[in-house]
Amino acid sequence: MKIAILGTRGVPNHYGGFEQFAEFFSIFLAEKGHEVYVYNSHNHPYQEKTFKGVHLIHCYDPEFKIGTAGQFIYDLNCILDSRKRNFDIILQLGYTSNSIWHFLVPKKAIIITNMDGLEWKRTKYKPIVQKALKYAEKLAVTSSHSLIADSIGIQNYIQKKYKRASKYIAYGSDVFKNPTNDVLLKYKVEENKYNMILARLEPENNIEMVLDGVVKSNDLTTILVIGNHNTKFGNYLKSKFHQTNIRFLGAIYNLEDLNNLRYFSNFYFHGHTVGGTNPSLLEAMASQAFILAHENEFNQGILKENAFYFSSSEEVKNLILSIKKYDNLQKIENNLNAIENEFNWTKINGDYLQLFEECLSRFKDRK
Known part of the structure; x- marks a missing residue:
């Protein structure tokens, strides 16, 4: 052809x-x-x-x-x-x-x-x-x-x-292999002692909802917000959330860095709502991240029962306070298997x- x-x-x-x-x-x-x-x-x-x-x-x-x-x-x-x-x-x-x-x-x-x-x-x-x-x-x-x-x-x-x-x-997506925690020094975080959200800083990606939940939880774990923040909405978020544990890192294009950050994170928030199979979600699954996702048919169609879901800042707060990564390792394993067999x-x-x-x-x- x-x-x-x-x-x-x-x-x-x-x-x-x-x-x-x-x-x-x-x-x-x-x-x-x-x-x-x-x-x-x-x-x-x-x-x-x-x-x-x-x-x-x-x-x-x-x-x-x-x-x-x-x-x-x-x-x-x-x-x-x-x-x-x-x-x-x-x-x-x-x-x-x-x-x-x-x-x-x-x-x-x-x-x-x-x-x-x-x-x-x-x-x-x-x-x-x-x-x-x-x-x-x-x-x-x-x-x-x-x-x-x-x-x-x-x-x-x-x-x-x-x-x-x-x-x-x-x-x-490709399965992420050979993680190295050396990358964490660059971003001043430690294994499993930080959370993260990676997305374009746009309203439909629910970054504000996630960060509202973080603030409500009074949890002081560092959360990395990765995405270009030099935008109107990005500036709004930085103005609203000036807590020391919320760190706006800007856009990161180094895939090796991103994969390691996902692999060693505690919670990985995925707030996307505008359809399609989002590549960053598959990359998170391939990096063995523990995923907390916005509840919608697009995310659920990919993650199925292998994530925890939220639809409000109150639900984000409750998840932060009630679940632990190491109680849910099977969900991480199931997502990795999905990458290997389906994606x-x-x-x-x-x-x-x-x-x-x-x-x-x-x-x-x-x-």
């Missing part, structure tokens, strides 16, 4: 979840003998034309000049280029800025779209932007030959909202390839 992957800033990964998946999956496809192309921003740090057998196409991306609006132009440039390539399959990762150009996508290609999360629910967006994102979501559903949901919650939402079937294929990249890459083969067979005779 001749396959294109659109919707990321490119590979090798220098940014986030979809880029990481695009890197792993494209290399997997190339090793299987498929002709695979990944679209990259023109200013991606890696400027070669191939990467581990994967063809790279660099397209102009003005996001660095004009901000978010540049993503729409970048996706347009990628789609216009794809019209010249005679692809069998185009995989779109997300729909936010590419579905509005659906009428320009090459007609002969099979379009498969990973629907990501419920982007229009993010409170950082103004109502008019949220409305536009809901429209983009609808366009993606109606213009794609096949849809991928990376969580059962998203799959249920697509079925209920649009009466459209989707294929559930989760995100993946490993080999299985996920294989599931994607199987879907591609099914779609090629199903749509091969279409006009």
Whole structure:
């Protein structure tokens, strides 16, 4: 098959979840003998034309000049280029800025779209932007030959909202091996004597709820808040929570540091509520963190009974005061087994390839 992957800033990964998946999956496809192309921003740090057998196409991306609006132009440039390539399959990762150009996508290609999360629910967006994102979501559903949901919650939402079937294929993670507590000196913490929360500092990630619970508990255990705090909401949180045991570390991109911090933490809070399989949750499971998660169908679909759940600051407080990590080691073990058996990249890459083969067979005779 001749396959294109659109919707990321490119590979090798220098940014986030979809880029990481695009890197792993494209290399997997190339090793299987498929002709695979990944679209990259023109200013991606890696400027070669191939990467581990994967063809790279660099397209102009003005996001660095004009901000978010540049993503729409970048996706347009990628789609216009794809019209010249005679692809069998185009995989779109997300729909936010590419579905509005659906009428320009090459007609002969099979379009498969990973629907990501419920982007229009993010409170950082103004109502008019949220409305536009809901429209983009609808366009993606109606213009794609096949849809991928990376969580059962998203799959249920697509079925209920649009009466459209989707294929559930989760995100993946690698088991974290060889932890070293040397990293803890760098962050001035000790094994199992600190808690942590890692997320974008946005309201829907419930960092405020968690920290309210911490304060109510009167527990003085250090809690590390990891995520860029130089934002309007970040500044609000720093202003509200100035207790000495609440430490805002900012964003950390060193995966080795993050994995060690998760591994040696006491409680790991996961407050995300806006759908999809969140990569940082899988990484926490793979790092054998003891997870306390916001109670919603997205988190529960991944963690099942292997976490404790909260939906208010009062419940956070009660969990802090009533549970202990070492009474719940089986939950940690179960999450690690889930990474090894359900959320490993080999299985996920294989599931994607199987879907591609099914779609090629199903749509091969279409006009």
